[in-house]
Amino acid sequence: MSEDQKKQLEQQLWNVANTLRGKMNADEFRDYILGFIFYKYLSERMEIYANEILETDGIKYKEINENAEDGKAYLEAIKEASVEKLGYFLKPSELFSEVAKRGNGDKDEDESNFILEDLQKILTNIQQSTMGTESEEDFDHLFEDMDLNSTKLGKTPEARNSIIAKVLAHLDKIDFKLEQSELDVLGDAYEYLIGQFASGAGKKAGEFYTPQQVSTILAKLVTTGKKKLKYAYDPTFGSGSLILRVAKEVEVTQFFGQELNRTTYNLARMNMILHGINYRRFNIKQEDTLEHPQHLGMEFEAIVANPPFSAQWSANPLFTSDDRFSQYGKLAPSSKADFAFVQHMIHHLAENGTMAIVLPHGALFRGGAEQHIRRYLIENRNYLDAVIGLPANIFYGTSIPTCIMVFKKCREQPDDILFIDASKGYEKVKTQNVLRTEHIEKIVNTYRNRQEIPKFSKRSTLKEVAENDYNLNIPRYVDTFEADDQLDINAIALELQTLEKDMKNTDTELATFCTALGIETPFSLI
Template identity: 75%
Template sequence: MSEEHKKQLEQQLWNIANTLRGKMNADEFRDYILGFIFYKYLAEKMEIYADSILKPDGIKFTDIDENTEEGQAYIQAIREEALEKLGYFLKPSELFSAIAKRGNHNTEEKSLSQAAEPTETYNTKHNFILEDLQKILNNVQNSTMGTESEEDFDNLFEDMDLNSTKLGKTPEARNGIIAKVLAHLDKIDFELEQTELDVLGDAYEYLIGKFASGAGKKAGEFYTPQEVSMVLAKLVTAGKKKLKSAYDPTCGSGSLLLRVAKEVEEVNNFYGQELNRTTYNLARMNMILHDVHYRKFDIKQEDTLEHPQHLEHRFEAIVANPPFSAKWSANQLFMSDDRFSQYGKLAPKSKADFAFVQHMIYQLDENGTMAIVLPHGVLFRGSAEGHIREYLIKEKNYLDAVIGLPANIFYGTGIPTCILVFKKCRENPDDILFIDASEHYEKVKTQNVLRQEDIDKIIETYIERKTEDKYSYVANLSEIEENDYNLNIPRYVDTFEEEEPVDIDTVMAEIKNLETQRAELDMEIAGYFQELGLSF
């Protein structure tokens, strides 16, 4: 599929979302449209895999008659292999195309709720498919019970409330809009057999980004702008082709982790933690939809600082865009927590920024790299934060680079941000690189956006570790100490533009000329007044 076709797919999906959401906000309809796309993906993946198994028998998955003994034997055999390979199972009658067609054709056949036997093929009565659709979504989850993939599919569709009045005041109205969505999606070929291209995954990311752009402050909960994700991913993968593990302690929709995967040939395992339940579901869907095998990702739902879920692991690459200056408990019991105890102080209750840094450093492998986006305040705020900052540099020497980003590049906030890069085994232990990329961007509508050239310049400067006038500076540790471990970028990267010197003689001559012109004008006006018999 060409780039043009990919863009067409993205636009088709967004048009469906945009035209069918009615009076709902984009972020409210998001859960439905992304959920239905995910269901279609699962169904098509299931059908392709089942057809490959059935090929020697010369039949297709959709040819199986579920009401015969032979059909049931086929289904049972395919179920076992699908649960091992895909992690879930759908029957032919549960495929997306089947329910989409039933939702848009009048039939007199029984619905699932009216079926005498669970093995009967279920169809809609008068196009009503809500009950059948809900059962199918439940069956996806139920098919995984007792298997390795159970946790990855647990309550995955719980945010798709098919009985919500937001979809329509009556069941018929809700059924109508859902049937329309399914019909429109059914017409789109995801071309999943073109395995060399992650077209649908890219389109899914595109949709997440589009929903984020319309969600304002809420967007920060689940999405990091693609350009920022690219910078973070390139920083933690610099010089590497394969990664044992990648981790995001505030993973949102999982976009950052997936971006890391695009920068290397292989990532063995993905780990993430997310507080928001809806976003956690989105992250799991995103992983599966990007063809990450269920055994290769471990996404947990919990508060990372208060209840970390992966403490036994150490990660080769860590990326994060945590909520800026979030509140946390800062409970004194954390002083005995290995993540924080060695620092002697905790991050303040009102600003958890350094708590996330400490947590990530604890989980960083000796040969690993971590990159985190934070508000500029972490560079210079004092008290406990100043103490932690000094400890990280003076005692541990983990800070490798400070990168200033343009303001207004995140959805819902215009505050300036920075990226801090940490390594436990630094190749350049005697200095810290400062990059000021704050003026390198393009303004797109109300948002500032990093261009590809801006991203390339940041990464090139980081890798080459060079000083460039008004852009970057390699500061030795003694300079940092002289500045009391204040990392405010203008202290190291001088972006001051000198004004041209003023030629006093020229200015005085201009003033004298203006005074002459004014005197002449006054005389002219006085003449007019005299002609009118008025005093001036």
Template identity: 70%
Template sequence: MTQSKQQLEQQLWNIANTLRGKMGADEFRDYILGFIFYKYLSRKMELHANKILKPDNLTFHELEGHPQEKEYLEAVKDDALEHLGYFLKPSELFSELARRGNGNGKSKFILGDLAKVLTNIEQSTMGSESEEDFGNLFEDLDLTSSKLGKTEEAKNELIVKVLTHLDQVDFDLENTESDVLGDAYEYLIGKFASGAGKKAGEFYTPQQVSKILAKLVTIEKEQIKNVYDPTCGSGSLLLRVSKEANVGAFFGQESNPTTYNLCRMNMIMHDVHYKRFDIHNEDTLENPSPQHLEEKFEAIVANPPFSANWSASPLFMSDDRFSPYGKLAPKTKADFAFVQHMVHQLSNTGTIACVLPHGVLFRGAAEGHIRKYLIKDKNYLDAVIGLPSNIFYGTSIPTCILVLKKNREHSKDILFIDSSEHYEKIKTQNYLREEDVEKIIDTYKNRTTIDKYSFVASLDEVKENDYNLNIPRYVDTFEEEEPVDLDAVSAELKGLKNDIKTTDAEIADFCNQLGIEQPF
């Protein structure tokens, strides 16, 4: 019987915790997600090879030692590189290493073999179309790290233990209608993010925020030609869009090499063919992918690092992304630089939905100039949505979502939504509930003014505010306090005074009976 998503998630999380030891959340994340990915690749390889070999009444495991082993393996490899993007020999499969490591119930040394297999997976793609998508994928799985154990034997024993546990988990890849494993992988990434503190913001956007952004860029669309995230982290935001519409191709850029690897793994784990995604490992502002710059994207979603530093080099004034504005975002606040980059990449029929700190709404100087240009000169800003504080891992600051389009249906106004007080508090973290998400999306779709929640402001009103977008200027959330009944307060105070007299008398009586001095 196929296990539920919750069962698989719990199984994988329990196995992950066997690796915890003295490692930080981000460190044992790299190991467990890497091993899950290796098992996934192995199982996909085995299923694909068995399908190819079925007409010959052979299975993949039966090839080694077969009289025509070399010919069969070459044929399977060619086909696998085309359809899967990589190749594994039968002896390199996850199940085979797990079996060898746990021979007769005793740990046998497999660290060397495992390291070689992971290298072979990457090398199998050399010279093929998928080379860039698989290159250095396993570089963060350092099997020599002392964090795995003080001795080689201790490291081996821990790895064998993890592989053995994982080998017993059914990934159910035969069920092509289900994405249970992909969802479980996302669940693990989210769990690691919740324990990674400030570092979490580098690779993960909370699921409900991702859902809002994905819904905003797919409203009334069942098919999206392409989606782009210039700061894609683990890729969860890109993949979330595919839950709202059919996506033709995924594009992303990520500066952190470890997170870049995680993103590519995440794409493949969600069964996105290597030809359908293009993830680039460089700083988006300083070194944007040349291939991406040639593209225009129908949907752009992003959660850039808040108020990050960038060079703001004067050379960028001749860059097509920034030159039309006449100003660059400040060196210590790259928020609008990311917005400018995304606007440049947006197609004429596309939508941007990005998360930014509240400062972009009202800060002056260069940022005020860029903001005014986007609204007055280009009329690209479609909506401003205020989110609650403390909903992102690693920061408690309040944030907002900007929605931008080059061809706006409602070109004479801007919608403001204040959802800052609509959330559920769990321990120290605030969470958006399903009803909070739906209210934001419904309000955006209907473009309605709702008392103390949303307001449709004309462009003239925004101009009168000197293009300051601070949400309280447009959405009045002031709650008038209940009038105070002074007579009732006076009567209550008189009653308290009488109660105090009675209590004092009782205390004095007790003191007299006990023969002790009264306290007053």
């Protein structure tokens, strides 16, 4: 698929999303639109797989008579295979295209175009088809945010039915091209939609989406020198867009993560499946990462995270005996969990792994317990590999400047820390600052080659960092001072003389006009 075709699909999906614009706010109609797209994806994937099974029988899945004995036998066999392979099952009558047709008038005489109840049952049936199977957890309550009886969709059942039928009809006309398995066109379009919703969701956007430009940087940093990863991990999973970006850089066998927000957790599971990640290849838990970690005992070769900035956490004294925090001697303050996330990630980092975390700039220089933790990580462990300053106003919902901290347990360059000041490399687009490809490449190439570039990057020794009392504020290491151009006093004097002469000529001319008009001159000529 060409870039133009990809953009066309993105625009088509966004146009469908706008069907609900005005009825509810962005984060609410997001759940419906993304949910319907996911239902269409599951249906089309189900139909393709079932048709492959039925190919030797010379029939198509939609041709099966669900009430006939031979039809029931077919469905039972296909269900067993589908739940094993895809993780779920849909009957022919439950496929998206069939429901869309019924909802828009293409029905038998004894049928109604009222589809709300049928649709709600179908979404429930998808989950129930996984009960007692290996995929049960991955589909559990997956559609719970799609309340088809919500008055936000319409005041009456008829109004709600009408708008949903309209959405399904628009979506049904869009070709997801799932037969072209080598392409992840729908996955990319889904990411585009999530990004569009994030741009209109204000502060809530940070709960589920990391801008693609930042995700790309993190993904390239943690995959440096690698071609394949066994395990990748994101402890603040969001919609999954960040860890999926890692999979665009190298092959990833399995994905792990945790997400606190239930709605975002549902979105993340949909996003993984829709990107063609089989349910066996991801393990995402819905729980508080710091308070109730779900992957203890595991180590990961690549860890990425964009935690909520300066979030609160309990900092319970009991955590001083938790293996994630005990060695440091101090816990991150309860008012700012930034370094608690760092400690958690360090604990899960494999000896040959790399982790990259986005933090607010304050994490680089705040004192107290955070300074103590920074010192331990550098002086006692020597894990900090690089600090990268990003431009302000590149995240949705906040304009504060941020940074990326990169950690490794086995560093190739253990004698210095690379500081990069990328705060000035961006393009302003409307009210948002955006990192373009050239800005991203400069950051990544500088990190990978550990280059020293005047006004941009510097390798600072551990001794220098210690002398700065483990304050990692980037201007302490990267000199970005721009001296003013030297003034040419003689040139300025000559310019003043010329201006003085011009002013006198103007005064004389004005005095002539005043005399001609018979009025007083407003000044005296010397």
